[in-house]
Amino acid sequence: MAIGVFCVFVGIVLGISFFLGRKAKSAQGYFAAHGQIHWFVNGIAFAGDYLSAASFLGICGMIAFYGFDGFLYSIGFLAGWIVALFVVAEPLKKLGRYTFADALDSRFNSRGIKLSAAISTLVVSIFYLIPQMVGAGTLVTPLFNLPHEVGVIMVGIVVVVIVVTAGMVSTTWVQFIKGSLLVIFCTVLTVMILQRGFSTQYTIDGKETTQPFIRVKASAFDLATRGTILPAEGAWSGKPYVRVKNTAGVVSVWRKDGDLISETQTALESGGKKIFNGSSEGKLRTIGHVNKLPDGKTSTGPMGPAEFFTTLQHSEIMLWSSEKIIEPEGTTTIYFQNPTSGADIMVPGRAPIFKGIRDETQIYPKLDFLSLMLALFCGTASLPHILIRYYTVKDQASVRKSTVVGIASIGFFYVLTLFLGLGAMTSGALNVANSNMSAPLLAKSFGDLPFAVISAIAFTTVLGTVSGLIMAASGAVAHDLMTNFLKMDLDDNAKIRAGKIAAVVVGAIAMVLGIVFQKVNVSFLVGWAFNIAASANLPALVMLLFWKGTTKQGITAAIWVGMLSSLGWILLSADTYKDVYQLDLNVYKPLVPFSQPAIVTIPLGFLVLTVVSLFTQQSGTAEAVAREQKSLASV
Amino acid sequence: MSDNADIYENPVRNSRYGLSLFAVYLLLYGGFMYLNAFKPLTMASTPFGGVNLAILYGLFLIVAAFVLALIYMYLCRTQTGEAK
Numbered sequence: 001m002a003i004g005v006f007c008v009f010v011g012i013v014l015g016i017s018f019f020l021g022r023k024a025k026s027a028q029g030y031f032a033a034h035g036q037i038h039w040f041v042n043g044i045a046f047a048g049d050y051l052s053a054a055s056f057l058g059i060c061g062m063i064a065f066y067g068f069d070g071f072l073y074s075i076g077f078l079a080g081w082i083v084a085l086f087v088v089a090e091p092l093k094k095l096g097r098y099t100f101a102d103a104l105d106s107r108f109n110s111r112g113i114k115l116s117a118a119i120s121t122l123v124v125s126i127f128y129l130i131p132q133m134v135g136a137g138t139l140v141t142p143l144f145n146l147p148h149e150v151g152v153i154m155v156g157i158v159v160v161v162i163v164v165t166a167g168m169v170s171t172t173w174v175q176f177i178k179g180s181l182l183v184i185f186c187t188v189l190t191v192m193i194l195q196r197g198f199s200t201q202y203t204i205d206g207k208e209t210t211q212p213f214i215r216v217k218a219s220a221f222d223l224a225t226r227g228t229i230l231p232a233e234g235a236w237s238g239k240p241y242v243r244v245k246n247t248a249g250v251v252s253v254w255r256k257d258g259d260l261i262s263e264t265q266t267a268l269e270s271g272g273k274k275i276f277n278g279s280s281e282g283k284l285r286t287i288g289h290v291n292k293l294p295d296g297k298t299s300t301g302p303m304g305p306a307e308f309f310t311t312l313q314h315s316e317i318m319l320w321s322s323e324k325i326i327e328p329e330g331t332t333t334i335y336f337q338n339p340t341s342g343a344d345i346m347v348p349g350r351a352p353i354f355k356g357i358r359d360e361t362q363i364y365p366k367l368d369f370l371s372l373m374l375a376l377f378c379g380t381a382s383l384p385h386i387l388i389r390y391y392t393v394k395d396q397a398s399v400r401k402s403t404v405v406g407i408a409s410i411g412f413f414y415v416l417t418l419f420l421g422l423g424a425m426t427s428g429a430l431n432v433a434n435s436n437m438s439a440p441l442l443a444k445s446f447g448d449l450p451f452a453v454i455s456a457i458a459f460t461t462v463l464g465t466v467s468g469l470i471m472a473a474s475g476a477v478a479h480d481l482m483t484n485f486l487k488m489d490l491d492d493n494a495k496i497r498a499g500k501i502a503a504v505v506v507g508a509i510a511m512v513l514g515i516v517f518q519k520v521n522v523s524f525l526v527g528w529a530f531n532i533a534a535s536a537n538l539p540a541l542v543m544l545l546f547w548k549g550t551t552k553q554g555i556t557a558a559i560w561v562g563m564l565s566s567l568g569w570i571l572l573s574a575d576t577y578k579d580v581y582q583l584d585l586n587v588y589k590p591l592v593p594f595s596q597p598a599i600v601t602i603p604l605g606f607l608v609l610t611v612v613s614l615f616t617q618q619s620g621t622a623e624a625v626a627r628e629q630k631s632l633a634s635v
Numbered sequence: 636m637s638d639n640a641d642i643y644e645n646p647v648r649n650s651r652y653g654l655s656l657f658a659v660y661l662l663l664y665g666g667f668m669y670l671n672a673f674k675p676l677t678m679a680s681t682p683f684g685g686v687n688l689a690i691l692y693g694l695f696l697i698v699a700a701f702v703l704a705l706i707y708m709y710l711c712r713t714q715t716g717e718a719k
Contacts, residue, residue, distance in 0.1 A: 068678075068689050072671070075664075075693050082660045082700055086653035086707060090646065310685040347678045347689050348671050357672050366672040373668050395641045396649075400711060404704045411697045418690070545650075 002452040003144060009456035013181075013463075014158070017173035018165060027492045030167035030499055031098040031475050032391040039398040041176050043405020046389055048175030050077075050380075050406070051182055051413055052128075052465040053135030053436075056458055058523035059414075060442070061435030063421020064288070065319070067345030069354045070421055073523065074414035076373050080380025081410065083538075085403045088381045091545045093390045093399045099472075100387040101480040104540055107622035109629075110552035111485055116559040118480035120536040121384040123563060124529055125473040126509065128383070129466060131525035133514025136462045138436045138522075143455050148518050155459075156511035159466045163474065163503045167496070168392060171467040178464035181457050183409055186416045189454065192446055193423035194308060198290050198315065199299035202428050210298070212289055212428070213318070215262035215337055223254060223261070235325045241334065251278040255336045262337045265432055270330030284335075286441070288430040291339050292316040305419070312422060315342040319425075320432050335432045345425075353524075353575075368594035372527060375598035379530030382537035385465075385472040436522055466510070470503050477502035520579055528570055531598050536563035539605030547613075551620025554613030562605035569597035643713040652710045656703045663699055667692050 028034055037045070055077060062070030096103030101117035133152045140151025162170050202212050214221075223229060227246035236243065240256045241264070253264045265284050268275040276282040293300060294314035303311065321338045324331055344350065349358040353372075356365020380386060390399050424430060424442035431437050443454035478499035482488045490498060517525065539562060540555045570576055573595035577583045618624065670677055670692070678689035 068693075071690075071693055075667070075696050078697055078700055079660070079664050082657060082664075082703065085704055086657040086660075090644075090649055090653075094641065094646065306684055306686055309687075309690055313681075313685070313687060343679060343687070346687050347675065349675050358675050369672050370668055377664065396644050397713060400708050404701075404708050407701055407704045411701050415694060415697055418693075 002448055002455070005449065005452035006143065006456045006459070009453065010158075010459060010463075013174065013177050013460050014162070016177060017162065017170050027479075027495045027499075028098070029169065030496045031471075031479060032388070033168040033172050035392060035394050037172055037392040039393055039402040040405055041172065042389060042393050042398070042402035044179040044409055045172045045175040045392075046179075046386070046402060046406030047183065047409040047413065048177070048179030048464040049385060049389060049468040050410055050465075051179065051461065052526070053132050053458070053462050054523050054526035055413070055417070056182065056461050057135055057138070057436045057439055058131075058526065059417045060421045060424060060439040061437070062351060062523060063417060064424035064430060064438035064442070065435045066351035067340075067422075067425070068348050069351035071414075071418050072348060072354070072373070073376065074417050076376030077380065078407070078411050078414050079377050081403065081407045083378060084381040084386065085400070085407065088387075088541055088545065089390055089399050089403055090396045092387060092541070093393075093396050096391060098388070098391055098479050099475045100384055100537070100541070101476065101484070104544060104555060105484075105552075107544075108552040108555075108620075108625050110556065110625075112556035113552055113559075114480050114485040116556045116563075117537075117540075118476040118485065120532075120559050120563050121476035121480070122473055122506075123567070124382075124384055124533045124536070125469045125476070126506070126513065127532060128385070128526065128529040129469050129506075129510040130513045130517050130520075131522040131529075132462050132466045132469070133510050134518055134520065134525070135436065135522050136459065136466075137514060137518055138434070139440070139455060139458050139462070142437060143440075149515050152511050152514040152518075155462055155466060156507050156514070159463055159470060160504055160507040162463070162467045163470050163507075164500045167474075167499065168388075168471055171471050172392060174460070174467055175464040178457070178460040179409060182461060183413050183416075185453060185457055186413060186420060189443060189446075189450070190416050190419040190423070192450075193419055193442075194305065195302045196446075197300035197303050198293055198311060198426055200290050200293055201298055202289060212285070213263045213287075213337055215260060215339075218256065218259055218261040221261055226252065235327045239323075239325065241325075248279075250282070253278075253332075253334055255334070257336075264337070265335040267333045267335075267433055268330050269333075284432055286429050287318070287320050287335075287432045288425055288428050289318045290315055290426050291318050308419065308422070309346070312342045312426075313346050316340070317342060317345060317425060319345070322432075333433070364594045367599060368596050371594065371596035371599035372531075374602065375527065375531040375534050375596060378534035378538045378598065378602060382533040382541065383529075384476065384533075384537075385468040388472050388475060389468075470506050470510070473506040474499045474503040477506075524575065524579060527596065531570065531596060531601070532563060532566045534598050535566035535601035535605055538562075538602060539609050543606065543609050543613075548623075549613055549617060549621060550609065551613040551616040552625065553616040553620045554609040557612040558605045558609035561608045562601055565604055566597040566601040569601060570595070573597075645711075645713075649711045652707060656707050660700065660703055663696060667696055 059070045059073050092103045095106040104117050105113040136155035137148035137151035140146050200210050204212050223244050227244045230243040242254045243251050245251045253266050255262050255264050276284050316339055319338045319340045320335050322333055322335045324333050357369050424438040427442045427445040429441045429445035440455045444451035478495055482498050483490050536559050539558045543550045569592050572591040574590040575595040577590050681687050
């Protein structure tokens with residue numbers, strides 16, 4: 001049934017958007033939806049464009065696994081809209097036509113600006129596309145039992161079809177429908193979570209239990225009754241684990257924790273095969289349980305939003321941590337129980353990425369955190385696929401109104417992420433090895449129908465964002481690079497054709513990268529895109545708007561320096577060493593002191609722009625360019 | 636509204652309002668990030684309603700963004716009937 005509901009859902013979304021989109025009749029229609037989208041539709045489409053797989057799957061997963069830390073992303077992602085609305089939106093609308101390169105270049109007519117802005121659009125869009133494609137693959141695998149690659153290719157083909165049919169018009173409608181569905185169904189899910197409340201009772205294999213996983217005093221539990229205890233040799237020596245082999249040959253791993261002994265779950269990766277919980281037919285059991293509720297209660301019944309938080313703050317939740325044991329024959333990941341007080345879950349600094357902020361003695365982890373928050377704050381207003389949405393409405397008043405609608409719907413959604421994430425944390429339905437699946441699995445704890453609906457919405461979430469990104473990249477190639485930089489003489493039809501070919505090529509590149517990067521964390525990759533966008537684009541945009549002395553050379557230099565320095569910093573950072581190159585940090589020291597570049601590279605962009613502009617005042621300011629053009633015209 | 640509604644706009648005024656409201660939000664956001672990075676323990680305190688400061692301040696930042704956006708839309712209204 002799940003598959004049927006999923007297909008019907010996705011089919012209806014596509015059908016409606018094709019019907020409403022029909023055919024774009026001109027280049028302005030293809031790239032900017034004729035500038036005639038109603039502000040309310042555009043506002044919801046902002047939400048559909050912006051709330052990507054990282055927001056829905058990534059944030060819910062992070063909250064479900066670590067608590068408050070995931071909500072920090074919600075706050076940062078929303079705060080970025082303040083920069084967009086108050087600083088860049090209206091001037092950008094006034095100065096540009098199809099792309100943000102138009103706006104940057106509006107007073108200069110400089111090929112340097114066109115080239116650098118187009119390249120930065122392509123780089124940011126592609127970095128943003130990778131996590132969306134990875135997210136699509138992650139979703140399709142458990143739902144259809146299809147390999148990751150198939151999910152990536154499915155999304156790629158559907159999106160290219162959407163974009164090629166009617167460009168920005170159909171893209172807008174896909175985003176509008178997806179934005180509405182996402183907010184409506186997440187609200188329904190939140191109501192269901194509050195209605196259900198918390199409980200310490202679970203039904204496992206038809207039996208009621210308050211303790212789904214064993215965790216008891218070691219003195220009262222004899223492991224030898226479960227089988228033969230294996231010696232702690234090799235990588236296992238000195239570790240707090242005991243391996244027990246039962247009569248069927250299945251090896252279970254137990255963790256010693258003070259005077260307690262607790263059950264763990266394991267995933268052994270060996271020669272491309274995965275073995276769960278010690279046997280080839282083994283599966284990981286679902287997690288996410290409430291250990292203790294306040295005042296010794298066993299269930300709360302329906303509760304209000306404030307009560308939801310206060311109850312959780314006074315409860316104990318069974319979170320899970322993991323450790324890797326590396327042996328020549330394969331790597332075993334051990335997932336172990338880690339009972340955590342609700343009070344600790346509801347404050348920042350539990351997730352690995354933010355752990356350092358609790359360490360009073362170190363400054364770099366704090367800078368790393370502030371740098372990421374700065375990137376999120378400044379990144380939104382620099383994302384090309386968001387900026388192009390300002391050209392789809394007719395005037396500046398519509399720009400303002402649609403941004404306010406966008407902030408309302410996006411902000412409301414981010415409030416819901418807190419309930420969804422914490423609801424998933426206590427749903428008893430999570431996959432210990434995959435945090436990205438937490439939101440759909442939360443829905444599954446309410447039944448198969450909610451699961452199918454939420455999975456379909458997550459899939460359309462990916463579709464909406466990917467089509468926006470491919471539109472942005474297509475505009476950068478056909479409008480900025482081919483028409484403006486290479487000065488190819490394209491009529492309207494040729495320009496649309498070029499845009500469509502570019503969309504197909506970018507779509508193909510995204511599919512390949514989505515397969516190559518399938519193991520890398522989704523939120524981590526989105527962080528890259530925000531850092532690069534903010535460092536490359538924000539200094540140029542802001543200085544152009546607020547400093548008359550800005551020169552074309554200054555803008556070009558700031559974009560290149562911001563883009564290359566942030567990209568270089570990321571590639572040399574500890575997170576990338578560990579997660580992408582899979583290097584041992586004890587052996588290979590990263591070349592930069594912390595992983596998120598924005599706090600260094602955004603100021604660097606401003607500095608470069610100012611210095612270069614001061615040296616090129618004679619030839620490069622908007623006034624100098626206008627003077628030169630006038631004198632040429634009079635000759 | 637006609638297609639050239641932008642002639643009723645006052646970009647200098649709008650940008651002044653925009654930057655002032657931006658400064659307000661920057662202080663709110665900066666304060667939150669400062670507390671998180673340098674005083675993480677204060678986030679566990681429960682100033683009122685039993686809900687901790689981390690959640691209250693976080694939700695406040697989201698609501699504040701929306702309220703400031705509404706104020707901006709009101710301040711920047713034109714005489715052509717927008718923002719009635």
